[in-house]
Amino acid sequence: MGYFNKLFKKKIKIGLAFGGGGMRGFAHVGVIRAFEEYGLKFDYVTGTSVGSIMGAAYANGMTYKQIYDIAKNIKVKDIKTNKIIFVPSKTDGIENLIIENFGNINIEDLKVPFSAVAVDLKTTNQVCICKGNLAKAVAGSCCVPGIFQPVEFGDYLLADGGLQNSIPSDIPRYFGCDYVIAVDCNKSRTYGTDSSKVLDVLSCSIRILMKSNAVRGYLYSDLMIGPNTKKFKSTKTDGFEEMIEEGYKTAIDMMPQIMKIFEGKVGKKKIKDYTPNEITFIK
Numbered sequence: 343m344g345y346f347n348k349l350f351k352k353k354i355k356i357g358l359a360f361g362g363g364g365m366r367g368f369a370h371v372g373v374i375r376a377f378e379e380y381g382l383k384f385d386y387v388t389g390t391s392v393g394s395i396m397g398a399a400y401a402n403g404m405t406y407k408q409i410y411d412i413a414k415n416i417k418v419k420d421i422k423t424n425k426i427i428f429v430p431s432k433t434d435g436i437e438n439l440i441i442e443n444f445g446n447i448n449i450e451d452l453k454v455p456f457s458a459v460a461v462d463l464k465t466t467n468q469v470c471i472c473k474g475n476l477a478k479a480v481a482g483s484c485c486v487p488g489i490f491q492p493v494e495f496g497d498y499l500l501a502d503g504g505l506q507n508s509i510p511s512d513i514p515r516y517f518g519c520d521y522v523i524a525v526d527c528n529k530s531r532t533y534g535t536d537s538s539k540v541l542d543v544l545s546c547s548i549r550i551l552m553k554s555n556a557v558r559g560y561l562y563s564d565l566m567i568g569p570n571t572k573k574f575k576s577t578k579t580d581g582f583e584e585m586i587e588e589g590y591k592t593a594i595d596m597m598p599q600i601m602k603i604f605e606g607k608v609g610k611k612k613i614k615d616y617t618p619n620e621i622t623f624i625k
Contacts, residue, residue: 354520354521354606355385355386355518355519355520355521356384356385356386356519356520356521356522356523356603356604357384357385357386357387357388357511357513357514357515357517357519357521357522357523358384358386358387358388358397358400358514358522358523358524358525359387359388359389359393359397359509359510359511359513359514359522359523359524359525359559359563360387360388360389360390360392360393360394360396360397360400360524360525360527361389361390361391361393361508361509361510361524361525361526361527361528361556361559362389362390362391362392362393362502362503362504362508362509362527362528363391363392363393363526363527363528363531363571363576364391364392364486364528364575364576364577365392365418365574365575365576365577365578365579365582365585366392366527366528366571366574366575366576366585367391367392367393367395367396367527368413368527368579368582368585368586368589369525369527369569369571369585369586369588369589369592370392370393370396370525370527370589371396371406371409371410371413371585371586371589372569372585372586372587372588372589372590372591372592372593373525373567373569373589373590373592373593374396374400374406374409375406375410375586375589375590375593376589376590376593376594376597377593378405378406380597380600380601382600382604384400384454384523385454385455385514385519386454386455386456386513386514386517386518386519387400387401387454387455387456387514388456388457388458388459388470388510388513388514389456389458389459389483389510390458390459390483390502390503390504390507390508390509390510391483391484391486391502391503391504391508392484392527393483393509393510393525393527394458394459394479394480394483394484394503395436395439395440395480395484396409397456397458398440398444398449398452398456398458398476398480399412399443399444400454401452401453401454401455401456402444402452402453403452403453403454410586412439412443413582413586414582416439416579417579418577418578418579420435420438420439421435421436421439422435422489422490423435428488430487430488430489430490430491431489431490431491432490432491433481433482433484433485433490433491433493436477436480436481436484436490437477437478437480437481438477440476440477440480440481441477444476444477446475446477447475447476448473448474448475448476449471449472449473449474449475449476449479450473451476452476455472455517456472457470457471457472457510457513458470458471458479458480458482458483458503459471459483459503459507459510459513460479460482460483460485460493460495460498460500460501460502460503461500461501461502461503461505461506462498462499462500462501462622463492463499463500463501464497464498464499465622466620467620467621467622468503468506468507468620468621468622469482469498469500469503469621469622469623469624470510470513470516470621470622470623470624470625471483471495471624472623472624472625473624473625474495474496474624475495478493478495479495481493481500482495482498482500482501483500483502483503484502485500485501485502486501486502486504487501487502487505495624496624498622498624504552504555505555506555506620507555507558507559508526508528508531508552508555508556508559509524509525509526509556509558509559509560509563509566510559511524511558511559511560511561511562511563512558512559512562515562515613516623520610521564521565521603521608521610522562522563522564523563523564523565523566523567523600523603524559524560524562524563524565524566524567525566525567525568525569525589526556526559526560526566526567526568526569527569527571527585527589528556528571528576529556529568529569529570529571530570530571530572531552531553531556533546534546561613562611562613564603564608564610564611565596565599565600565603567589567592567593567596567600568592569585569588569589569591569592570588570592571585571588
């Protein structure tokens with residue numbers, strides 16, 4: 343009987359969640375390299391902000407080399423096209439990046455089930471986009487308020503998913519994943535200030551909010567891969583090779599833990615609520 347139980351044992355489903363972090367998201371590329379070297383395949387992929395770009399590439403079946411070739415050519419001026427201070431850019435640069443490298447496709451066309459996480463400014467709800475135009479969905483997920491203009495997506499007005507869910511580890515669980523591995527490329531997101539100047543206080547307050555949003559990602563993941571990207575800027579591409587290497591080394595160092603999950607040797611987390619009421623699913 344034991345033999346037949348093993349023979350017909352249900353395959354475990356493993357989800358992958360890529361967190362936001364601006365240009366620090368280059369570390370995701372190194373993590374993907376490590377997954378590729380070990381031949382790891384995930385059943386569901388999701389991402390917030392820059393994580394939605396990396397997640398879409400991964401779900402599209404792109405290799406590490408293909409993703410690296412795209413990443414090395416990314417320039418801030420091609421993404422944030424408006425040079426006037428305090429005037430948000432349109433998201434054309436992000437959309438063009440997706441269309442030029444993936445094609446003008448829908449999320450449903452990707453090889454692995456995928457969703458991009460954003461926030462609807464009309465309702466203030468988190469939005470999990472599982473279908474529709476990929477370029478628009480990713481642009482909405484990356485749409486940092488004040489940096490980019492909100493993105494119209496059907497009846498929704500989208501802004502950066504990091505406003506509510508920086509590391510969307512809870513989403514794969516809704517779609518039936520038994521385990522979730524997440525990547526936090528921005529774990530140094532919070533640091534304080536000694537200044538009482540308005541802009542410094544405001545910036546620090548935003549970082550505190552970002553930290554609280556990231557807590558959910560740690561709660562709902564079975565394993566968090568957290569490359570050290572503290573010395574890099576989220577707004578600059580400087581050091582992108584180092585960030586990729588840091589992501590790779592961190593994932594390789596954690597590979598024994600990762601493999602235990604793929605082998606089903608880790609107990610499942612018991613979390614009662616995977617789908618809070620404030621999430622809107624477009625599927």
